[in-house]
Amino acid sequence: MTTPSHENPGLAKLKARLTEVWQEILSESRFVRIIQQGEISKALYALYMIETYHYTRHNARNQALVAIRTGSDDRHYQKFCFKHAEEEIGHEQMALHDVVSMGAPQGFSIPPPLAATEVLTGYxxxxxxxxxxLQRLGYSYWAESCYEYIRPLMARVQKTLGLTAAQMTFFVAHADIDEDHSALVNEMISKKCQTPEDWEDVARVMETSLRLTWRMMDEVVDAHARLLAGQSERGAFLQAL
Amino acid sequence: MTTPSHENPGLAKLKARLTEVWQEILSESRFVRIIQQGEISKALYALYMIETYHYTRHNARNQALVAIRTGSDDRHYQKFCFKHAEEEIGHEQMALHDVVSMGAPQGFSIPPPLAATEVLTGYxxxxxxxxxxLQRLGYSYWAESCYEYIRPLMARVQKTLGLTAAQMTFFVAHADIDEDHSALVNEMISKKCQTPEDWEDVARVMETSLRLTWRMMDEVVDAHARLLAGQSERGAFLQAL
Amino acid sequence: MTTPSHENPGLAKLKARLTEVWQEILSESRFVRIIQQGEISKALYALYMIETYHYTRHNARNQALVAIRTGSDDRHYQKFCFKHAEEEIGHEQMALHDVVSMGAPQGFSIPPPLAATEVLTGYxxxxxxxxxxLQRLGYSYWAESCYEYIRPLMARVQKTLGLTAAQMTFFVAHADIDEDHSALVNEMISKKCQTPEDWEDVARVMETSLRLTWRMMDEVVDAHARLLAGQSERGAFLQAL
Amino acid sequence: MTTPSHENPGLAKLKARLTEVWQEILSESRFVRIIQQGEISKALYALYMIETYHYTRHNARNQALVAIRTGSDDRHYQKFCFKHAEEEIGHEQMALHDVVSMGAPQGFSIPPPLAATEVLTGYxxxxxxxxxxLQRLGYSYWAESCYEYIRPLMARVQKTLGLTAAQMTFFVAHADIDEDHSALVNEMISKKCQTPEDWEDVARVMETSLRLTWRMMDEVVDAHARLLAGQSERGAFLQAL
Known part of the structure; x- marks a missing residue:
């Protein structure tokens, strides 16, 4: 269960800022609009899952990187980072699984990441x-709690494409796993953020990484449009789905 | 002198793609529009110079990083990277100098980078x-040759703010230094890019890093607006310029 | 329980090579001889524990580093690395605890690492x-199974200095923890080493890191001698133990 | 010309400590003794040149790494590091050239580094x-000035093996290049070392890296002995030289 955000005024403020960014995304993202209008295709969803694969496969690594840095040690936080890194290993495989479950050949040739995905990963x-x-907690904060905001979108995708839960493992599995993670992340933020600068650093990374994810989603729409227009061969095999 | 791009069809194509992105920026960037309309203030220009300082101080480092990576060695390219890194050292000081020359106190407290600047730096x-x-050459390609595109803007800034050349050292000095660098970068790209993938990697980094710079410029406009509206204290001392 | 090494001919060979190096150490190390002759002092043991602290505090970090490297992914091995890293967090505190338990003031000023310890850490x-x-498994291989070789030495230290088990937590706790770890490490080596090169890389790191540890132990003896001779002030407060 | 060490008491002390370590090496190293007794063979010298190749090819990289680290910036020192890195590029090729000049086939298959060479490199x-x-200056300090100590040894090698200067380019070329470098390194140490800790850090790295080089030289002797005894195939083709 998610720690109620009212327990900690810092968390409540963080939550409010997160909700604002999500509202912007839900009303302005072109990718979101396509989903809401029931116009998503399997090829577009697969292209999105492929980018999800690309940045997700770095999550365990950059999570662990936080704890590898030398300097003054917070062992409790280091332990959290390594444990979380361990749990994140292999999650990108769910994204690939879901693409295959829609009909892509097992072991299909994965197109290289889009520029927006590289930007997110590099950040x-x-x-x-x-x-x-502490600032990477800002990324975990929204990533582990996003189901609250995107559940209706996922339901819409599932309905539009006629997918079973077993074809959406990336989201279904994460929604469960991440409820626990989310409580842990909230607890870690509450305990470790001591100064206004700590809270601001967490908030800035939260907002920036979420906005970069938004750009990635919308760049997927552009990549799909180029594919439909015959301007690109990237992921052409997905049109057969 | 810049190597004429017609010497190499790959360079000519790269140049064409660069020109397209610049045209987009020159017609769509909010920061550019403010300059073109003669509405830039010293505070806004100083805020921009401060972000320039922030990403420029990492240029020598990430340039050298390319040559530190272990793996198959291209000694000629490694030498270029280290030499270029050496030359880039301290260029960020020109940006600070220019802010001071407009009236900011020597050794002023530098505000932390904006999110968009961190995104560019991380990328x-x-x-x-x-x-x-080879892909970092895509960044050098546009950075060393940008004066061709931004010279009119710089002239407009100089006129609007009544600045001398000695108050715009970052741009004036670079325009000279970079003409030589630009020829070297063009030569390196021509010699080292052997495959379509090499050219595409250079082009993608060129376009992506330039677009991230665009976002940084426009985020400076937002930061300035927040300052004017009294919503932020970041760089408040610059309002006295 | 340790996986019997006879199950795998590669492991049996590794074990034989390890035993040879240990025999060399047990008969040639000056630090070992001092222990065997019942001449270890609290100051010397404390100096050794301090070096143990210094390299141990990097173990979780360099363990995780293996899994952070980009490149072809072995998720099973990555998971092992992060899990092991998590478990190693804080073990260096046991070394400090043991020094304090012998009478050093809580929060004593820790002398910087000896050169030999920096060499081991850097390696x-x-x-x-x-x-x-895979090669770091060679370090884990001997580190997790060393109690088999050093138990008599530890007993001798305990007797000579009149210490309780609670004053030797670093070794007592590890002897228990590491029996499980050791079985896991053996299993990982057996499963992952596919080629003669893999086995040789693991063996070389095993032997080299153990020999560097030997040098560290003997350099502790030299540091202690300098302290006794009044040639150094490093760790002078330990003479009061 | 080397800056006379009497100009700076810190440098004079460093020089004295360096001379002590060299005296130890010149009287105790097994590799040195073999040279002094006129018993070096082409195979042994080639094995030594191959290890020289292995650590030398990392010198430019670890030199540049010093200047890449973020943190408080000393631009003058950063510039020195990058410039020095640039100059070090490709020096390892001289070591390979010298092996080929003694009769090894062009592009011969380079055996992997010995353990002692990996230890030096990692350090x-x-x-x-x-x-x-600043501490890496301790390595440069002895590396750039070693000709003063090893010139008689090099002359002995040349005579024993009947080599021309063109077959000993690694040492002949470096003896010239490094006289200038050495003056620069001395100047940098004198200017930058401000505290006793700075001097001690430089001295410790000087001594430790030189001692690790000594171990590397003597491990080459062991590798050669294994080759002669038919216990190893590593570098077997060198026996034909």
């Missing part, structure tokens, strides 16, 4: 490698 | 740390 | 950062 | 990556 390494070690 | 480290070692 | 990072990702 | 990265950024 996550950068904020893990330097700066306030 | 430059990421593409230097992994992937095709 | 462990280097073999974790590059080369065959 | 140089470690002291470049963390700790006092």
């Amino acid at each position: 996550l390494y950068w904020i893990s490698y330097q700066g306030n070690p | 430059l480290y990421w593409i230097s740390y992994q992937g095709n070692p | 462990l990072y280097w073999i974790s950062y590059q080369g065959n990702p | 140089l990265y470690w002291i470049s990556y963390q700790g006092n950024p």
Whole structure:
């Protein structure tokens, strides 16, 4: 169960800021609009899952990087980072599984990441490698609690594409796993953030990484449009889904 | 003198793609529009110079990082990277100098980088740390040749703010230094890019890093607006310029 | 329980090579001889525990580093690395605890590492950062199973100094923890080493890191001699133990 | 010309400590003794050149690493590091050239580094990556000035093996290049070392890296003995030289 955010005024403020960004995304993202209008195709969803694969496979690594940095040690936080890293291993495989479950050949040739995905990935390494070690919690904060905001979208995708839960393992499995993670992340933020700077660093990384994810989603829409228009061969095999 | 791009069809194509992105920026960037309309203030220009300071101080480092990576060695390219890194050392000081020359106190307290600047910086480290070692040339390609595109803007800033050349050292000095660098970068790209993938990697990093710079410029406009509206204290002392 | 080494001919060979190196150490190390002759002092033992603290506090970090490296992914091995890293967190505190339990003031000022300890630490990072990702298992292989070889020495130290088990937590706790770890490490080596090169890389790191530990132990003897001779002030407060 | 060490008492002390370590090496190293007794063979010298190749090819990289570390910036020192890194690029090729000049086939298959060489290499990265950024100057200090100590040995090798200067480019070229470098390194140490800790850090890295080089030389003797005894195939083709 998620720690109620009213327990900690810092968390409540963080939650409010997160909700604002999500509201912006839910009303302005082109990818979201396509889902809401029931116009998502299997190819578009697969392209999105492929980008999800690309950044997710770095999550365990950049999470662990936080704890590898030398300097003054917070052993409790280091333990959290390594434990969380361990749990994140292999989650990207669920994204690939879901693409295959829609009909892509097992072991299909994965297109390289889009530029927006590289930007997101690079940012996550950068904020893990330097700066306030606590700041990466801002990414975990929204990533582990996003189901609250995107559940209706996922339901819409499932209905539009006629998918079973077994074809959406990335989201279904995460929704369960992440409820526990989310409580842990909230607890860690509450305990470790001591100064206004700590809270601001966590909030900035939360907002920035979520906005970069938004850009990634919308760049998937552009990549799909180029594919439909015959301007690109990237992921062309997905049109057969 | 810049190597004429017609010498190499790959360079000509790269140049064409660069020109397209610049045209987008020159017609759509909010920061550019403010300059073009003669509405830039010293505070806004100083805020921009401060972000310039922030990402520029990492340029030598991420440039050298390319050559530190172990793996198959291209000694000629490694030498270029270290030499270029050496030359980039301290360029960020020109940005600070220019802020001081407009009236900011010597040794003023530098506000932390904006989120968009951190995103750009993180991206430059990421593409230097992994992937095709040649790809960072895409960043150098536009950075060293940007004066061709931004000279009119710089002239407009100078006129609007009544600045002397000695108050715009970052741009004036770079315009000279970079003409030589630009020829070297063009030569390196022509010699080292052997495959379509090499050219595409260079082009993608060129376009992505330039677009991230655009976002940084426009985020400076937002930061300035928040300052004017009294919603932020970040860089408040710059209002006295 | 340790997986019997006869199950796997590679492990049996590794074990034989390990036993040879230990026999060399047990008969040639000056530190070992001092223990065997019942001449160890609290100051000497404390100096040794302090070096143990210094390299142990990097173990979790260099262990995790193996799994952070990008490249072809072995998720099973990555999971092992992060899990093991998590478990190693804080073990260096036992070394400090044991020094305090002998009478050093709580929070005593820790002298910087000896050169030999820096050499060992640097080596462990280097073999974790590059080369065959499996090779760090060679370090774990001897580190987790060393009690078989050093138990008589530890008993001798305990007797000579009149220590309780609660004053030797670093070794007592590890002897228990590491029996499980050791079985896991053996299993991982058996499963992952596929080629003669894999086995040789593991064996080389095993032997080299153990020999560097030997040098560290003997350098502790030298540091102690300098302290007794009044040639150094490093750790002078330990003479009061 | 080397800056006379009497100009700076710190340098004079460093020089005295260096001379002591060299005297130990010149009287105790087994590799040195073999040279002095006129018993070096082409195979043994080639094995030594191959290890020289292995650690030398990392020198530019770990030198640049010092300047890449984020943190408080000393631009003058950063510039020195990058410039020096640039100059070090490709020096390892001289070692390979010299092996070929004695009769090894062009492009011969280079055996992997010995354990002692990996230990030296790992140490140089470690002291470049963390700790006092000035400390790597301790390595440069002895490496750039070693000709003063080893010139008689090199002359002896040349005579014993009947080599021309063109077959000993690694040492002949370095003896010239490094006289200038050495003056620069001395100047940098004199200017940058401000505290007793700075001097001690430089001295410790000087002594430790030189002692690790000594171990590497003597491990080459062991590798050669194994080759002669038919216990190893490593570098077997060198016996034909």
